[in-house]
Ligand SMILES: Nc1ncnc2c1ncn2[C@@H]1O[C@H](COP(=O)(O)OP(=O)(O)O)[C@@H](O)[C@H]1O
């Protein structure tokens with residue numbers, strides 16, 4: 001029997017390959033960061049060829065690290081930064097432009113025009129989403145409108161669109177398979193989450209030819225095989241899911257009412273709502289969690305655009321920390337933020353505010369505020385943003401979470417986890433394996449090929465590392481949240497033309 005399942009985790013800032021064994025243990029990990037392009041304020045791009053090359057590189061590296069061969073690998077599961085949009089030539093495989101990243105704001109004004117046409121409710125009912133530059137649909141339109149000749153080529157059937165999992169599957173199969181999974185399709189703003197089909201009316205509104213779209217499929221099924229020239233054998237590609245949905249699966253939130261929060265580049269709180277979509281009245285989006293065993297599970301999601309990225313900003317732009325992990329002991333050098341709040345709305349504000357024109361701001365600066373206060377306030381901003389989303393989730397679902405399951409790179413930060421528990425006034429549970437995104441992708445792939453036999457088979461692999469309990473008074477919590485609410489207002493609308 002094969003020893004491992006391979007998870008390919010295509011994140012916003014790095015690609016990772018992890019080989020998991022049957023117990024859900026990490027047997028090999030390889031990771032590479034890739035280039036971030038910021039061609040204009042608010043614009044973010046990646047090089048799709050670099051994403052592919054670095055992913056193939058980490059896959060080979062992870063296998064070599066433990067001497068694994070293709071025969072040792074039962075299946076490949078792919079999970080990815082969602083919404084990021086790639087359009088390429090069907091014959092040559094050449095991308096026609098850089099990948100437009102989920103964080104990119106270039107289509108904000110076009111989104112405004114859709115809202116002004118009175119289409120907000122229509123988009124919500126069909127796609128579960130709010131109209132925002134975050135999602136892929138308007139990015140595809142931008143490419144067709146702005147790359148010379150692109151629309152004509154797309155209409156002639158010469159171009160293909162995909163989010164990152166689609167691109168990687170297409171590359172791995174040498175152009176034989178052009179598919180997406182329901183969870184990723186539900187982030188495009190082109191997919192009808194009720195009928196599980198591309199929505200003709202929306203495609204007509206955005207003037208996007210259907211022939212360039214991938215075939216939507218369940219999240220756990222064999223899509224094709226990796227070409228033998230890449231990993232030495234025809235390994236089945238058997239699972240795919242957006243990274244946040246994969247993390248929900250990896251955290252074994254299989255039942256309605258179960259939720260997790262992932263602290264990566266952004267922060268994403270998802271609650272499984274079962275087999276029926278719940279449409280939000282409080283600024284959350286409705287999304288497909290996964291398609292599995294002939295059924296579809298839905299989730300409510302609060303998407304926060306900047307979380308760990310704010311820590312990277314402290315490191316790379318302000319240069320007041322040397323590594324992300326340093327933020328923890330530096331924040332603890334001071335007892336509070338000295339009245340200072342950082343609102344990291346660098347690419348607008350997502351849930352529950354949805355302000356495309358908000359921008360980052362620091363308020364409450366006095367003569368005594370030093371870099372430690374700024375670092376602390378930046379870490380605390382992650383906890384406040386999550387609290388905003390959790391409040392909306394409570395209002396929409398009527399469920400007050402008994403505890404919050406967490407994961408993602410920044411969940412390693414104990415100061416942040418303690419602050420999170422203090423601010424939401426509930427326990428925060430961190431699992432032993434915080435690579436739940438990759439784990440979810442591995443489970444989805446492993447279930448499709450019988451490496452694991454059922455969801456119950458994997459639940460026993462989940463174990464707690466640490467629980468953080470609230471430690472502040474109600475009075476202090478209320479005072480701090482009040483200050484945050486005031487600070488957020490200053491970030492609103494900043495980039496809007498006067
Ligand atoms: N100890 C830490 N404290 C705070 N932030 C951290 C820590 N370790 C990593 N991060 C942040 O977490 C992010 C990386 O997490 P990861 O889950 O790998 O993200 P992604 O999948 O979005 O690339 C980075 O933005 C980094 O700044």
Ligand SMILES: O=P(O)(O)OC[C@H](O)CO
Nearest residue numbers: 011012081082264265266
């Ligand atoms: O790269 P991550 O892990 O921050 O995830 C990005 C999200 O998928 C964007 O929707």
